[in-house]
Amino acid sequence: MEHDRVIEILKEAGAFLEGHFLLTSGKHSGVYLxxxxxxxxxxxxxxxxxxxxxxxxxxxxxxxxxxxMGAVQLAYEVGRQLGCQNFFTEREEGKxxxxxxxxxxxxxxxLVVEDVCTTGGTVREVMEVVELAGxxxxxxxxxxxxxxxNLDFGVPLKxxxxxxxxxxxxxxxxxxxxxxxxxKPGSRKQT
Numbered sequence: 001m002e003h004d005r006v007i008e009i010l011k012e013a014g015a016f017l018e019g020h021f022l023l024t025s026g027k028h029s030g031v032y033l034x035x036x037x038x039x040x041x042x043x044x045x046x047x048x049x050x051x052x053x054x055x056x057x058x059x060x061x062x063x064x065x066x067x068x069m070g071a072v073q074l075a076y077e078v079g080r081q082l083g084c085q086n087f088f089t090e091r092e093e094g095k096x097x098x099x100x101x102x103x104x105x106x107x108x109x110x111l112v113v114e115d116v117c118t119t120g121g122t123v124r125e126v127m128e129v130v131e132l133a134g135x136x137x138x139x140x141x142x143x144x145x146x147x148x149x150n151l152d153f154g155v156p157l158k159x160x161x162x163x164x165x166x167x168x169x170x171x172x173x174x175x176x177x178x179x180x181x182x183x184k185p186g187s188r189k190q191t
Contacts, residue, residue, distance in 0.1 A: 001051035006161040010144075013037045013044035020180040025118070027167035030175055032185055033144050035115035039073040048160045049074065052113075052141045053081035055158035059138050062108040063087055065130065067096060067122050070115040078113055078141060089126050096125045098133070106134030113141045117159075118167075120151045127153065 010016035014037040021032040039045045056078075063085040066075035072088045079086030087102040104110065110130045114123050127137045139156045148164030151157055168174065176182070 001047065001160065003161055003163075006048060006051075009044050009048060010035075010038060010161075013041065015044075017185065020175040020178075020182050022182050022184040023118070023167060025167070026170065028170055028173040028175055028182065029165060029167045031165045032183075033116045033146070033165075034185055035070060035074075035143055038115075038143065039077075045073065045077055048143060049077035050081050052143065052158065052160050053078045056082065056111055056139055056141060059111065059156075060109050061111045061138065063104065063135075064111045064113055064141075065089065065102075065104075065126060066113040066115075067126050071113050074113050074115055074143065078111070082111070089129055096122075096129055098129060104130055104133035104135040108135040109138045110135045111139050111141055112137055112153075115142070116144045116146060117142045117151055118146045120147075120153065123151075123153060 007016060015034050017032040017034060018030060021029050023029055061082055061084050064075045064079035064082065065087040066072065068088045068090045075086040075088055087098065089096040090099050112123055112126045117123060123140055130137050137155050140153045142159040145151060145159040145162040146165045149162050
């Protein structure tokens with residue numbers, strides 16, 4: 001799917017926001033990606049997930065897995081498109097883990113998915129869960145790569161859209177200087 005079409009869908013869904021945002025990292029940005037809005041309506045989610053899944057045809061994927069909350073629906077839809085199982089990880093005592101009877105068997109070929117990647121930390125945590133269970137991460141699929149292609153997970157990374165989204169320390173934020181109010185739209189607490 002073309003970059004411009006993905007951005008158009010994200011904007012139509014209300015997932016691509018412009019303004020002055022406080023990110024989970026504590027940094028400020030003029031763009032915020034709220035992919036939960038993408039998954040509220042299959043008209044938006046299905047074509048993006050189909051495109052993302054199509055980039056992994058031929059990988060022999062047994063299960064698609066993503067972190068809760070942001071990638072639960074993404075894992076489901078990409079798994080549906082690929083015709084395989086889908087799981088999600090959850091935080092328990094601050095660490096991602098498999099619960100609810102989800103089991104990765106040794107040798108399973110796993111696709112890790114995430115809605116938005118900024119540093120890749122959560123993806124790496126999910127990959128560790130897969131590895132500790134004896135599975136093999138064969139790829140990473142992301143709806144939005146905020147780094148403009150600067151992530152390396154040691155396996156193929158495919159995304160619906162990649163863009164470099166600037167983020168600023170609070171002390172150096174040009175948006176603060178403009179007087180635009182700061183908004184914290186995400187679900188995670190600031191670090």
